[in-house]
Amino acid sequence: MILVFKANATKEDVANAEVRLRGIGLEPHTLVGVERTVIAAIGDERKTSPEQLSSFSGVENVLPILAPYKLASKELSATTSVFEIGGALSPAGNDSTAVSFGGNKIPFIAGPCSVEGRSQILEIAHAVKEAGATALRAGAFKPRTSPYQFQGLAEEGLQYLAEARAATGLPIVTEVLTPADVPLVAKYADCLQIGTRNMQNFLLLKACGTVKTPVLLKRGMSATLEEYLLAAEYILTGGNKRVMLCERGIRTFESYVRNTFALAIVPALKEKTHLPVLADPSHGTGVRSLVPAMTKASIACGADGILIEVHPNPEKALTDGAQSLSVKDFAKLIKECRAIAEAVGRTV
Amino acid sequence: MILVFKANATKEDVANAEVRLRGIGLEPHTLVGVERTVIAAIGDERKTSPEQLSSFSGVENVLPILAPYKLASKELSATTSVFEIGGALSPAGNDSTAVSFGGNKIPFIAGPCSVEGRSQILEIAHAVKEAGATALRAGAFKPRTSPYQFQGLAEEGLQYLAEARAATGLPIVTEVLTPADVPLVAKYADCLQIGTRNMQNFLLLKACGTVKTPVLLKRGMSATLEEYLLAAEYILTGGNKRVMLCERGIRTFESYVRNTFALAIVPALKEKTHLPVLADPSHGTGVRSLVPAMTKASIACGADGILIEVHPNPEKALTDGAQSLSVKDFAKLIKECRAIAEAVGRTV
Amino acid sequence: MILVFKANATKEDVANAEVRLRGIGLEPHTLVGVERTVIAAIGDERKTSPEQLSSFSGVENVLPILAPYKLASKELSATTSVFEIGGALSPAGNDSTAVSFGGNKIPFIAGPCSVEGRSQILEIAHAVKEAGATALRAGAFKPRTSPYQFQGLAEEGLQYLAEARAATGLPIVTEVLTPADVPLVAKYADCLQIGTRNMQNFLLLKACGTVKTPVLLKRGMSATLEEYLLAAEYILTGGNKRVMLCERGIRTFESYVRNTFALAIVPALKEKTHLPVLADPSHGTGVRSLVPAMTKASIACGADGILIEVHPNPEKALTDGAQSLSVKDFAKLIKECRAIAEAVGRTV
Amino acid sequence: MILVFKANATKEDVANAEVRLRGIGLEPHTLVGVERTVIAAIGDERKTSPEQLSSFSGVENVLPILAPYKLASKELSATTSVFEIGGALSPAGNDSTAVSFGGNKIPFIAGPCSVEGRSQILEIAHAVKEAGATALRAGAFKPRTSPYQFQGLAEEGLQYLAEARAATGLPIVTEVLTPADVPLVAKYADCLQIGTRNMQNFLLLKACGTVKTPVLLKRGMSATLEEYLLAAEYILTGGNKRVMLCERGIRTFESYVRNTFALAIVPALKEKTHLPVLADPSHGTGVRSLVPAMTKASIACGADGILIEVHPNPEKALTDGAQSLSVKDFAKLIKECRAIAEAVGRTV
DSSP states (O other): OEEEEOTTOOHHHHHHHHHHHHHTTOEEEEEEOSSOEEEEEESOGGGSOHHHHTTSTTEEEEEOSSOSOSTTBTTTOSSOOOEEESSTTOTTOSOSOOEEESSSBOOEEEEOSBOOOHHHHHHHHHHHHHHTOSEEEOBSSOOOSSTTSOOOOTHHHHHHHHHHHHHHOOOEEEEOOSGGGHHHHHHHOSEEEEOGGGTTOHHHHHHHHTSSSOEEEEOOTTOOHHHHHHHHHHHHHTTOOOEEEEEOOBOOSOOSSSSBOOTTHHHHHHHHBSSOEEEOHHHHHOOGGGHHHHHHHHHHTTOSOEEEEBOSSGGGOSSOGGGOBOHHHHHHHHHHHHHHHHHTTOBO | OEEEEOTTOOHHHHHHHHHHHHHTTOEEEEEEOSSOEEEEEESOGGGSOHHHHTTSTTEEEEEOSSOSOSTTBTTTOSSOOOEEESSTTOTTOSOSOOEEESSSBOOEEEEOSBOOOHHHHHHHHHHHHHHTOSEEEOBSSOOOSSTTSOOOOTHHHHHHHHHHHHHHOOOEEEEOOSGGGHHHHHHHOSEEEEOGGGTTOHHHHHHHHTSSSOEEEEOOTTOOHHHHHHHHHHHHHTTOOOEEEEEOOBOOSOOSSSSBOOTTHHHHHHHHBSSOEEEOHHHHHOOGGGHHHHHHHHHHTTOSOEEEEBOSSGGGOSSOGGGOBOHHHHHHHHHHHHHHHHHTTOBO | OEEEEOTTOOHHHHHHHHHHHHHTTOEEEEEEOSSOEEEEEESOGGGSOHHHHTTSTTEEEEEOSSOSOSTTBTTTOSSOOOEEESSTTOTTOSOSOOEEESSSBOOEEEEOSBOOOHHHHHHHHHHHHHHTOSEEEOBSSOOOSSTTSOOOOTHHHHHHHHHHHHHHOOOEEEEOOSGGGHHHHHHHOSEEEEOGGGTTOHHHHHHHHTSSSOEEEEOOTTOOHHHHHHHHHHHHHTTOOOEEEEEOOBOOSOOSSSSBOOTTHHHHHHHHBSSOEEEOHHHHHOOGGGHHHHHHHHHHTTOSOEEEEBOSSGGGOSSOGGGOBOHHHHHHHHHHHHHHHHHTTOBO | OEEEEOTTOOHHHHHHHHHHHHHTTOEEEEEEOSSOEEEEEESOGGGSOHHHHTTSTTEEEEEOSSOSOSTTBTTTOSSOOOEEESSTTOTTOSOSOOEEESSSBOOEEEEOSBOOOHHHHHHHHHHHHHHTOSEEEOBSSOOOSSTTSOOOOTHHHHHHHHHHHHHHOOOEEEEOOSGGGHHHHHHHOSEEEEOGGGTTOHHHHHHHHTSSSOEEEEOOTTOOHHHHHHHHHHHHHTTOOOEEEEEOOBOOSOOSSSSBOOTTHHHHHHHHBSSOEEEOHHHHHOOGGGHHHHHHHHHHTTOSOEEEEBOSSGGGOSSOGGGOBOHHHHHHHHHHHHHHHHHTTOBO
16 A cells, blocks of 8 residues: 655654554655655555545545455456356356356347246247357346336246247346345346446345356446445455356436446456456447447457347337347347457457 | 327327327327327326336326325325334333333434544433533444445444433434344444435435334435435335435535535425425535534524534544534534524524 | 426416416427326527426426437438548648548547647657557647646647647547637648536637638536537537547446447437547547457447547556557557457548 | 555556556555555645556556645645735726625625626626625526527627616626636626536636636536536636635535535535635525525624525526525625624625
8 A cells, every 4th residue: 555645744744654654564765755755555455445544644646556355356367267157067057058158259148128928928939049049148046226116026927037048949038136146146046137227236246256156247227336346346255256246327417328337447457357248238338220330349349248128029128128139130230240249350 | 197299299199108108007098289289198107107108109298197106105194204213112222211202392313423432432422412402413324425434343333322321311313234234233223324325326215114113314415306316115015104305515616615505405305295394414515614504504494404524533433523513513503592592483 | 398297386376387488489288187287398498498487477397309419310310421531631831641430440549638749749749650650639728636746748749749740640539628729720630629617618619610620529527418419509500510429438326437338329429419429538538458358349339439538658658648559558458449449440 | 646456457557557657656555454555646636637557457446645726725824815806906906895705704696597687787786896896797698408598688688787887886707608708708797607518618717817807607417526616727727816716516416406505515624715706695505585595504603605596576587486585584694694604703
């Protein structure tokens, strides 16, 4: 940590800080400048935080030297982690075809926002598979802004998803909302999705850290890069190493979109972490007509996978119809993406 | 709902939308303008959402007419709801003095960020009471950004809080993080706090809607006014009528503060809802030296209560030391606030 | 315009609004619902504004139906406008090779942030041309955050730019800061750049509307899509039809980048306007290592051109070194972009 | 400056940085930690910038030690600067009553958004004076988002303002949009206003630095605290010492207001600068009904003056009617503010 003292800080303030820093295992190096005194405190600064040190008397500002995350860090593993979801060894059963994330091939996880019924999810599962998707997404537990909106089919929805997997071989990615539901959802899902509103639901992160099911952790809509990697760190410290990240848009002043798709975080995360980084252009924009262009942009800037909403009849979708592609448009898009993937040395 | 069609929308698009609107119980009034066709769909639009209707073919934009919340609305009750926390009938026990929220008097809920130990919380409880606080706040379950940081004392912390209540008569306000913990926390707390990261933890909101303990619902750090009132609506629809709101800062580009204290939401909420509206200048700024001025501003603009961090030794606090007032500074502040409260026709 | 009245609005409020709307040439259609009265006011709403109408008594909310811009609108011209900068007819002279914007080929406008001296700009001009750039960018008038920073070489810088054009044939794109400088800069430049801080410098926009030099109008760092197109409208109404837009990052809470590169505005603008839309990944991220990935993303999502900072020795650049590519990296990037451009049916 | 090196930085990177730092007059102190090397570079860092140093090879992050502004700094003058606008020595003439800013009394600068005509401005000048305002505000040059909106009466408006001053003795605060207009506006105005869109119009700042008329510099809608003080520094370095600051709302995701009124910047600025700090609750919220509460909050948190929009007939205002108070509401507000001012030891 770097501690910058106020112009009017006293020698006692500085001496006091030196004692305290040693007390928490950091070695202070004090530099007296013309205008300011600065202490560079060297050591394992993850034991403390800038907030804690900035309450020292006379301190104006505290600046961390190290990233606060470890297991998620690129320094742990210089290359992108590669792992599978689904397949013969999936905790949820052996009736799906494994999909590899973090490798050269860029998987598309496609499907409707919500499981609305048995026939709907079976229809869409067959359709997205035919179009080229390699995993199926759909929510059985839905976090909805209003209590008056459709809240999902719960376990019934999970059962339909399992049927869709059996019928198509597509592994299932579906959201879990609360720690108590983790065992239930893990019974059916090949990958647990943690949604944007739960990125800092730390008990849910911990609960997902103790299971064997891979986790797709979506970025919080106002999360910094560092907060995001610390959320992943919660899962990793629990022992679950199969964590994927996914940019899905942040909240800004922009109003022509539902969210601002902050795609630069894809290459930025890939500099900092070994975890695969996906992109979700459906939520990232919230506007159907912008999804194809932003899917291509996602692949061009290095995304390791695409999460995308597809609905057989977007006009009738109970949720998120405005951002869902039709099956036909999805099939067209996935074809167009092949050349982009090739252009960056990958495949779809 | 108002549906604005694209310039190139067809008559079929418009006719199709009319049929669908009737199908969901809204009566369409179609207006054909020179440049655009517009349908005003009159009826209970809470059954649908702008997102759903904007997926209709040919529709460019959908604008809601009504607020999507009901029970939280000022239209339900034109005056601020007044209710007590603590006191003889508190679900957590009868050893505290009731504090009324929503009335003329502006209560101060003060205390440390975290319960750090038995003596710490007893000391601070006595101190804030003496200074003028009427309720005690402190966290036993802490949502921390990093898994390597202090996570709270859990039930042990709740027990210390109960001791502090018995010793001082101050009702206890403390955070609950997950639905499964609601019964446990409600056993000890006079008021359940839902933190900023959980404002859209809908299962937690529902769980808090089914207990008899009042709820302090903090604003999400990127929540709109409407999303905030819909989160309150989740609790209200469960049957729990004692919900308080609290502005605690939003996330913006500003970096001289930890959050941007968006105080105008206090009078704005008071126009829209009958629920009491508090302010938390400690998290609202994150900077100790700004807390006194912003506490005064909170009272001046109409806050119904103040939530504030006070620590006997902010430099040694395990969490949030940088934004905690010393007991001495808190006692001084509460005195200075009396005149501000009087100036707006209230008392502290 | 749609006027939504408050629940407690009176019949007089509604009648009064009807009279006033007719007074400004809008025809009111009044719809009385169960909970709210709504007036849809049909006609040329550009004569007024939602702000003005929302001051009517009893009105809760006013929602525009039409986009407030006309000349910039796609409704004026359904296809992207194609025009040249530089070439034999350039107002600044006939010694450059014309570059076409808005067509199939995606031009790269490359160069240093600032003109730092004669040899620097000549060296870089030759280098970027060889690497594949088709226009040269560099600032002679620099808008700098601090008065203690390098402010640019002014007319001397423009003269060096003209020399660089003569030597390489690359047309010159350079910034103009104030209306009084428009004639001077237009004497040397083939394209006037209006920077992000001046996007709403309306007198500068008007001044650029009256010259024959094309204009590259960068997006304001907190501009909405609508404000951006209205800024372009200022130039267009002056008679200058050759306006290009350029996304360059917006200001958000993100701190790992200098700006949040809001790329979805590229396809969104192309739905709304016929003006060519460029992207500037250098300012859009502010981080050199992210520039290549985000340049590819820009092309993949439909950008009509790329504005990029290249410096022969980024470590020694007087301004913006941290986001400038070396010549070698730029040459590599432009090669890699060819396949991306092809994948979206275009060329570099 | 503090330079933090990447984990994989080489000894050459560090040695190279040391040489360069000495070359720009900073003395490097190098600290080799277990995970990272850090250089603390001591000296006058205002000659360089974090951006410049972060382009050094191997450097991950650069953190400034000193504030980049000097003349605006509290270190130059520990107490708030007090100065007058208007009065016998005003550059614009001797027919107004001087108003002191920065002292114990909190002046109200009130008036309409725009000068709409002679009788309008005379009427409102008399009315706001009677209600208690001590200066008159109104725009003759209006920066309007759309070219189709009313652009102001220009010099004719300034003449009416001068008449209003002669009639009431109220000093005039009015906006100047461009450097070329500074002499003209200074001929009529007692205080030049620089609007939010021009906060980083550096040539305008410089032009206002060379005149004798005081300047009211409004905060840019996406300006950081540091950028804001650097903008003031531009004026101060020109020799004009009479600069006032004014918070007027920032752009965030909030949509129930036109801007987010970030009032904590008032006490924060007063910690950093000796310049008087005002608040503008009219633009700060954009919603008339919120203006009274937020005016009180502004005074409670330490504002040195209030800028407020008042219109004789807000419904008919050509600009900003939705946020203007009626004369009657303004008179009521100013009375209510007396007690708030007293509560913080000041007067209105």
